[in-house]
Amino acid sequence: MALTRDFKETVAARARRDPRFREALFTEAINAYLGGDLTTGKAILRDLVNATVGFEELAAELDKPSKSLHRMLAPHGNPSTENFFGIVNALQKKTHVKLRVTAKAG
Numbered sequence: 226m227a228l229t230r231d232f233k234e235t236v237a238a239r240a241r242r243d244p245r246f247r248e249a250l251f252t253e254a255i256n257a258y259l260g261g262d263l264t265t266g267k268a269i270l271r272d273l274v275n276a277t278v279g280f281e282e283l284a285a286e287l288d289k290p291s292k293s294l295h296r297m298l299a300p301h302g303n304p305s306t307e308n309f310f311g312i313v314n315a316l317q318k319k320t321h322v323k324l325r326v327t328a329k330a331g
Contacts, residue, residue: 233272240276247277247320255313255324264300270312271298278319287311
């Protein structure tokens with residue numbers, strides 16, 4: 226089911242005002258990626274970009290066209306490793322969230 230504009234705007238507004246919510250979104254996006262759910266990971270990262278840095282500012286920081294970044298985070302997009310970690314790094318700076326990966330034995 227597609228999300229409505231009102232829902233996306235509600236998520237974006239909360240992400241802008243609530244640092245813990247931004248952290249939870251960011252964590253969920255990376256966990257989705259690490260769990261193999263790339264579509265969800267990209268969707269959450271896209272929402273986080275829209276709510277924080279914006280695609281134009283992100284494009285300037287990464288020296289990439291904003292349309293390319295939109296395509297990378299689209300459902301069928303496939304960002305290179307360099308672009309993916311560039312996006313993650315820029316989001317960490319903007320959101321003041323520092324991600325750390327830990328491993329647990331199954």
